[in-house]
Amino acid sequence: MSARTPYIAANWKMHKTIAETEAFLGELLPAVAEADDVDVVICPPYPSLVPAIELSARSRVRIAAQNMHEDESGAFTGEVSAPMLTEIGTDAVVLGHSERRTHFNETDEALARKVVTALDAGLEPILCVGETEAERDAEATESVLLRQVTRDLGSVVDRRIADVVIAYEPVWAIGTGRTATPDQADEATSFIRRTVAGRSTEAAERLRILYGGSVKPANAAELMARDSIDGALVGGASLDPADFAAIVEASRP
Numbered sequence: 001m002s003a004r005t006p007y008i009a010a011n012w013k014m015h016k017t018i019a020e021t022e023a024f025l026g027e028l029l030p031a032v033a034e035a036d037d038v039d040v041v042i043c044p045p046y047p048s049l050v051p052a053i054e055l056s057a058r059s060r061v062r063i064a065a066q067n068m069h070e071d072e073s074g075a076f077t078g079e080v081s082a083p084m085l086t087e088i089g090t091d092a093v094v095l096g097h098s099e100r101r102t103h104f105n106e107t108d109e110a111l112a113r114k115v116v117t118a119l120d121a122g123l124e125p126i127l128c129v130g131e132t133e134a135e136r137d138a139e140a141t142e143s144v145l146l147r148q149v150t151r152d153l154g155s156v157v158d159r160r161i162a163d164v165v166i167a168y169e170p171v172w173a174i175g176t177g178r179t180a181t182p183d184q185a186d187e188a189t190s191f192i193r194r195t196v197a198g199r200s201t202e203a204a205e206r207l208r209i210l211y212g213g214s215v216k217p218a219n220a221a222e223l224m225a226r227d228s229i230d231g232a233l234v235g236g237a238s239l240d241p242a243d244f245a246a247i248v249e250a251s252r253p
Protein backbone atom coordinates (compact mmCIF):
# COMPACT_ATOMS: atom_id res chain seq x y z
CA MET A 1 0.00 0.00 0.00
CA SER A 2 1.50 3.33 -1.01
CA ALA A 3 1.27 6.56 1.00
CA ARG A 4 -0.51 8.26 -1.88
CA THR A 5 -4.17 9.25 -1.33
CA PRO A 6 -6.49 7.37 -3.73
CA TYR A 7 -8.00 9.58 -6.42
CA ILE A 8 -11.26 8.76 -8.18
CA ALA A 9 -12.51 11.09 -10.92
CA ALA A 10 -15.78 11.02 -12.87
CA ASN A 11 -15.35 12.05 -16.50
CA TRP A 12 -18.89 12.76 -17.63
CA LYS A 13 -17.88 13.78 -21.17
CA MET A 14 -20.87 15.41 -22.97
CA HIS A 15 -23.46 14.05 -20.53
CA LYS A 16 -25.80 15.61 -17.97
CA THR A 17 -27.71 18.88 -17.97
CA ILE A 18 -27.66 21.16 -14.92
CA ALA A 19 -30.82 19.49 -13.60
CA GLU A 20 -29.22 16.07 -14.02
CA THR A 21 -26.02 17.29 -12.34
CA GLU A 22 -28.02 18.49 -9.34
CA ALA A 23 -29.88 15.18 -9.09
CA PHE A 24 -26.59 13.22 -9.32
CA LEU A 25 -24.89 15.24 -6.58
CA GLY A 26 -28.00 14.97 -4.40
CA GLU A 27 -27.39 11.21 -4.38
CA LEU A 28 -23.61 11.10 -4.53
CA LEU A 29 -22.67 13.54 -1.76
CA PRO A 30 -24.27 11.57 1.08
CA ALA A 31 -23.01 8.30 -0.44
CA VAL A 32 -19.34 9.38 -0.31
CA ALA A 33 -19.52 11.49 2.88
CA GLU A 34 -17.60 8.85 4.84
CA ALA A 35 -14.88 8.38 2.22
CA ASP A 36 -12.61 11.02 3.71
CA ASP A 37 -9.54 9.00 2.75
CA VAL A 38 -10.19 9.35 -1.00
CA ASP A 39 -9.95 12.38 -3.31
CA VAL A 40 -13.24 12.43 -5.22
CA VAL A 41 -13.46 14.63 -8.32
CA ILE A 42 -16.37 15.22 -10.72
CA CYS A 43 -15.73 16.57 -14.24
CA PRO A 44 -19.05 17.86 -15.62
CA PRO A 45 -19.58 19.83 -18.85
CA TYR A 46 -18.93 23.59 -18.57
CA PRO A 47 -22.54 24.74 -17.95
CA SER A 48 -22.76 22.47 -14.88
CA LEU A 49 -19.49 23.67 -13.30
CA VAL A 50 -20.97 26.53 -11.24
CA PRO A 51 -23.93 24.56 -9.84
CA ALA A 52 -21.64 21.58 -9.14
CA ILE A 53 -19.11 23.81 -7.34
CA GLU A 54 -21.88 25.39 -5.25
CA LEU A 55 -23.53 22.08 -4.35
CA SER A 56 -20.27 20.36 -3.38
CA ALA A 57 -18.83 23.34 -1.47
CA ARG A 58 -19.36 21.81 1.96
CA SER A 59 -18.26 18.32 0.90
CA ARG A 60 -14.93 16.71 0.06
CA VAL A 61 -15.95 16.39 -3.59
CA ARG A 62 -13.96 18.64 -5.89
CA ILE A 63 -14.93 19.81 -9.37
CA ALA A 64 -12.86 19.71 -12.57
CA ALA A 65 -13.35 20.97 -16.12
CA GLN A 66 -12.81 18.59 -19.06
CA ASN A 67 -10.57 20.86 -21.13
CA MET A 68 -8.99 24.30 -21.16
CA HIS A 69 -7.16 26.53 -23.66
CA GLU A 70 -3.50 27.25 -23.04
CA ASP A 71 -3.83 31.05 -23.51
CA GLU A 72 -5.37 33.43 -20.98
CA SER A 73 -7.62 35.10 -23.54
CA GLY A 74 -7.76 35.69 -27.28
CA ALA A 75 -9.55 35.01 -30.55
CA PHE A 76 -10.29 31.32 -29.89
CA THR A 77 -14.01 30.91 -30.47
CA GLY A 78 -15.56 28.23 -28.30
CA GLU A 79 -12.63 27.91 -25.91
CA VAL A 80 -12.35 28.49 -22.15
CA SER A 81 -9.23 29.67 -20.28
CA ALA A 82 -7.67 28.92 -16.89
CA PRO A 83 -8.61 32.29 -15.32
CA MET A 84 -12.24 31.69 -16.33
CA LEU A 85 -12.16 28.32 -14.57
CA THR A 86 -10.45 29.52 -11.40
CA GLU A 87 -12.77 32.53 -11.13
CA ILE A 88 -15.73 30.20 -10.58
CA GLY A 89 -13.81 27.98 -8.16
CA THR A 90 -12.87 25.05 -10.39
CA ASP A 91 -10.27 22.83 -8.69
CA ALA A 92 -8.84 20.77 -11.54
CA VAL A 93 -8.90 20.21 -15.29
CA VAL A 94 -8.69 17.11 -17.51
CA LEU A 95 -6.06 17.62 -20.21
CA GLY A 96 -5.27 15.52 -23.26
CA HIS A 97 -8.12 13.03 -23.06
CA SER A 98 -7.83 10.68 -26.04
CA GLU A 99 -11.16 11.94 -27.39
CA ARG A 100 -9.68 15.43 -27.50
CA ARG A 101 -6.45 14.16 -29.06
CA THR A 102 -8.42 12.20 -31.69
CA HIS A 103 -11.45 14.38 -32.50
CA PHE A 104 -10.04 17.85 -31.75
CA ASN A 105 -6.42 17.45 -32.82
CA GLU A 106 -5.00 18.11 -29.38
CA THR A 107 -1.21 17.96 -29.71
CA ASP A 108 1.56 17.23 -27.21
CA GLU A 109 2.91 20.72 -27.95
CA ALA A 110 -0.38 22.34 -26.86
CA LEU A 111 -0.60 19.99 -23.88
CA ALA A 112 2.87 20.93 -22.67
CA ARG A 113 1.63 24.53 -22.48
CA LYS A 114 -1.74 23.60 -20.99
CA VAL A 115 -0.19 21.63 -18.12
CA VAL A 116 2.00 24.58 -17.08
CA THR A 117 -0.81 27.10 -17.54
CA ALA A 118 -3.11 25.01 -15.34
CA LEU A 119 -0.47 24.60 -12.60
CA ASP A 120 0.36 28.32 -12.63
CA ALA A 121 -3.35 29.16 -12.30
CA GLY A 122 -3.80 26.78 -9.36
CA LEU A 123 -5.71 24.12 -11.27
CA GLU A 124 -4.71 20.49 -10.77
CA PRO A 125 -4.04 18.99 -14.22
CA ILE A 126 -5.38 15.46 -14.81
CA LEU A 127 -3.18 14.57 -17.77
CA CYS A 128 -4.41 11.64 -19.89
CA VAL A 129 -2.02 9.41 -21.81
CA GLY A 130 -2.43 6.04 -23.50
CA GLU A 131 -1.86 3.95 -26.58
CA THR A 132 -4.30 2.93 -29.32
CA GLU A 133 -5.02 -0.71 -30.11
CA ALA A 134 -2.80 -0.56 -33.22
CA GLU A 135 0.05 0.86 -31.15
CA ARG A 136 -0.32 -1.92 -28.54
CA ASP A 137 -0.42 -4.57 -31.28
CA ALA A 138 2.75 -3.07 -32.75
CA GLU A 139 4.38 -3.29 -29.29
CA ALA A 140 4.69 0.49 -29.24
CA THR A 141 2.88 1.04 -25.92
CA GLU A 142 5.99 2.07 -24.01
CA SER A 143 7.31 4.34 -26.74
CA VAL A 144 3.93 6.10 -26.98
CA LEU A 145 3.75 6.58 -23.20
CA LEU A 146 7.36 7.74 -23.09
CA ARG A 147 6.68 10.31 -25.83
CA GLN A 148 3.46 11.61 -24.27
CA VAL A 149 4.76 11.80 -20.69
CA THR A 150 8.08 13.35 -21.71
CA ARG A 151 6.57 15.94 -24.01
CA ASP A 152 3.47 16.81 -21.99
CA LEU A 153 5.47 17.32 -18.77
CA GLY A 154 8.41 18.82 -20.66
CA SER A 155 7.86 22.38 -19.43
CA VAL A 156 6.93 21.51 -15.83
CA VAL A 157 9.68 22.18 -13.28
CA ASP A 158 10.68 19.12 -11.23
CA ARG A 159 9.22 20.38 -7.96
CA ARG A 160 5.74 20.72 -9.57
CA ILE A 161 5.60 17.35 -11.32
CA ALA A 162 3.86 15.62 -8.41
CA ASP A 163 1.10 18.29 -8.53
CA VAL A 164 -0.01 16.70 -11.80
CA VAL A 165 -2.27 13.64 -11.77
CA ILE A 166 -1.63 11.28 -14.69
CA ALA A 167 -4.39 9.05 -16.04
CA TYR A 168 -3.25 6.04 -18.04
CA GLU A 169 -6.11 5.34 -20.44
CA PRO A 170 -5.48 2.76 -23.17
CA VAL A 171 -7.65 4.02 -26.03
CA TRP A 172 -8.86 0.48 -26.82
CA ALA A 173 -10.37 0.20 -23.32
CA ILE A 174 -12.32 3.47 -23.33
CA GLY A 175 -16.07 3.00 -23.64
CA THR A 176 -15.57 -0.47 -25.09
CA GLY A 177 -16.28 -2.58 -22.01
CA ARG A 178 -12.80 -4.06 -22.58
CA THR A 179 -10.87 -3.21 -19.43
CA ALA A 180 -7.10 -3.60 -19.36
CA THR A 181 -6.17 -6.53 -17.15
CA PRO A 182 -4.70 -5.55 -13.77
CA ASP A 183 -1.33 -6.79 -15.09
CA GLN A 184 -1.53 -4.60 -18.21
CA ALA A 185 -2.61 -1.56 -16.17
CA ASP A 186 0.11 -2.26 -13.60
CA GLU A 187 2.81 -2.58 -16.28
CA ALA A 188 1.84 0.67 -17.99
CA THR A 189 1.41 2.73 -14.81
CA SER A 190 4.72 1.38 -13.47
CA PHE A 191 6.39 2.34 -16.74
CA ILE A 192 4.96 5.87 -16.44
CA ARG A 193 6.28 6.11 -12.88
CA ARG A 194 9.74 4.93 -13.98
CA THR A 195 9.65 7.53 -16.77
CA VAL A 196 8.87 10.29 -14.28
CA ALA A 197 11.59 8.94 -11.96
CA GLY A 198 14.03 9.70 -14.78
CA ARG A 199 13.24 13.37 -14.06
CA SER A 200 12.78 13.17 -10.28
CA THR A 201 12.58 10.13 -8.01
CA GLU A 202 10.84 12.19 -5.34
CA ALA A 203 8.15 13.33 -7.81
CA ALA A 204 7.69 9.76 -9.04
CA GLU A 205 7.09 8.58 -5.48
CA ARG A 206 4.45 11.27 -4.80
CA LEU A 207 2.75 11.42 -8.22
CA ARG A 208 -0.73 9.90 -8.47
CA ILE A 209 -1.25 7.69 -11.52
CA LEU A 210 -4.79 6.58 -12.33
CA TYR A 211 -6.11 3.89 -14.63
CA GLY A 212 -9.03 4.68 -16.95
CA GLY A 213 -10.95 2.56 -19.45
CA SER A 214 -14.16 0.66 -18.63
CA VAL A 215 -13.69 0.85 -14.86
CA LYS A 216 -16.82 -0.47 -13.11
CA PRO A 217 -17.79 -1.41 -9.56
CA ALA A 218 -17.04 -5.04 -10.45
CA ASN A 219 -13.42 -4.51 -11.54
CA ALA A 220 -12.37 -1.44 -9.51
CA ALA A 221 -11.05 -3.27 -6.44
CA GLU A 222 -8.66 -5.57 -8.32
CA LEU A 223 -7.23 -2.63 -10.28
CA MET A 224 -6.87 -0.44 -7.17
CA ALA A 225 -5.15 -3.28 -5.32
CA ARG A 226 -2.07 -2.73 -7.47
CA ASP A 227 0.56 -0.58 -5.81
CA SER A 228 1.28 1.42 -8.92
CA ILE A 229 -2.41 2.34 -9.53
CA ASP A 230 -3.57 5.19 -7.31
CA GLY A 231 -7.11 5.60 -8.58
CA ALA A 232 -9.37 5.73 -11.59
CA LEU A 233 -10.72 8.06 -14.24
CA VAL A 234 -14.21 6.71 -14.83
CA GLY A 235 -16.40 7.47 -17.84
CA GLY A 236 -19.57 5.43 -18.39
CA ALA A 237 -19.88 4.07 -14.85
CA SER A 238 -19.52 7.56 -13.38
CA LEU A 239 -22.89 8.64 -14.77
CA ASP A 240 -24.70 6.58 -12.14
CA PRO A 241 -24.22 7.88 -8.58
CA ALA A 242 -24.52 4.43 -6.97
CA ASP A 243 -21.97 2.87 -9.36
CA PHE A 244 -19.57 5.77 -8.93
CA ALA A 245 -19.92 5.68 -5.13
CA ALA A 246 -19.19 1.94 -5.24
CA ILE A 247 -15.96 2.62 -7.16
CA VAL A 248 -14.98 5.25 -4.57
CA GLU A 249 -15.65 2.72 -1.82
CA ALA A 250 -13.56 0.06 -3.62
CA SER A 251 -10.57 2.42 -3.69
CA ARG A 252 -10.51 3.12 0.05
CA PRO A 253 -7.24 2.07 1.66
Ligand code: PGA
Residues within 6 Å of the ligand: 011, 169, 173, 174, 175, 176, 177, 212, 213, 214, 215, 233, 234, 235, 236, 237
Ligand atom coordinates in the same frame (compact mmCIF):
# COMPACT_ATOMS: atom_id res chain seq x y z
P1 PGA B 1 -15.02 4.68 -19.82
O1 PGA B 1 -14.29 6.08 -20.12
O2 PGA B 1 -14.93 4.45 -18.33
O3 PGA B 1 -16.44 4.87 -20.29
O4 PGA B 1 -14.30 3.63 -20.57
C1 PGA B 1 -13.12 6.43 -19.46
C2 PGA B 1 -12.64 7.77 -19.96
O5 PGA B 1 -12.78 8.05 -21.15
O6 PGA B 1 -12.10 8.58 -19.18
